Every structure is written in C-alpha cells, then in structure tokens.
Amino acid sequence: MAARREHLFEVFDRLIAIKNECSSEIISECGLTDVTVKQVAYLKVIDGHRDMTFSELAGITGTSKPTVTEMVNRFTRMECAYRQKCPDDGRVTYIRLTEKGRMLANAEEYALHRMIERMVQMLDENEVDLLVEILRKVG
Secondary structure (H helix, E strand, O other): OHHHHHHHHHHHHHHHHHHHHHHHHHHHHOOOOOOOHHHHHHHHHHHOOOOEEHHHHHHHHOOOHHHHHHHHHHHHHOOOEEEEEOOOOOOOEEEEEOHHHHHHHOHHHHHHHHHHHHHHHHOOHHHHHHHHHHHHHHO
16 A cells, blocks of 8 residues: 555656646746746736736735835836826826736646646546546545
C-alpha cells in the first residue's frame, strides 16, 4: 500500500509540474518573467470587477491607496493596466486591464486548460472517460 501511495504522489507531483510549466509558458508569452503571486492576485481582483477604482482596490486588498497607486503604476509600466477617467465624473479614475493583464490574471485557468489539452491528446476516448469518472469520485 505504501508503494501505491508513493507512486500516486509521484504522478500528482508530475501533474503539478506540468501545470506549472504551462503557467510559465503563459507568463513568458506575456513577455514577463518576474511577476509575483501578489501582483497576479491584484490583477485577478481588478479583472473580477467592471469599474474598479483605486479606493475600492485598496479596500478589497486591505492595503493603502499609496500602495495601490504604486502597484497600478508598476502594472502600467508592465503594460498590464491603464487608467481611465469616469465619463460621468472626471474625479473618478478606473483601473482597466490590457489584454496582457487579463491574460496574467487568468494564467492559472489558462494553464489548467493547456494541461488538460495535453492530457486529452495523450489519452484515447475511453481513458479520458475513465479519468473523468475517477476524478469525479474523489473530488
């Protein structure tokens, strides 16, 4: 039984490595190599809200407005985000993501899709069905 568990551990470890490779590929496609987990978390928050302001982002992330401003400035330099004035109230500025920013915000989801695509290419239809059945049973 211990050998089976060890083998299962090795298989899952390899699957996680494949997903991480896919994530790295996506980040590289964006032309960025030093993106932090915190930056991706900020991008996810921005991506999840239509009209995100600096104050709202500070409130959601539990950080100060100057910290948010610095992060948005960094995103702007990275070509991941830009500022857009509210058409109804010029005092309000929204944070918008570029295509690159949206891609980074969703990198983990895209990586999972790539990993699944790799698996589907290597398995026949019956094996895919069996894998789905097994994963549903444990998840």
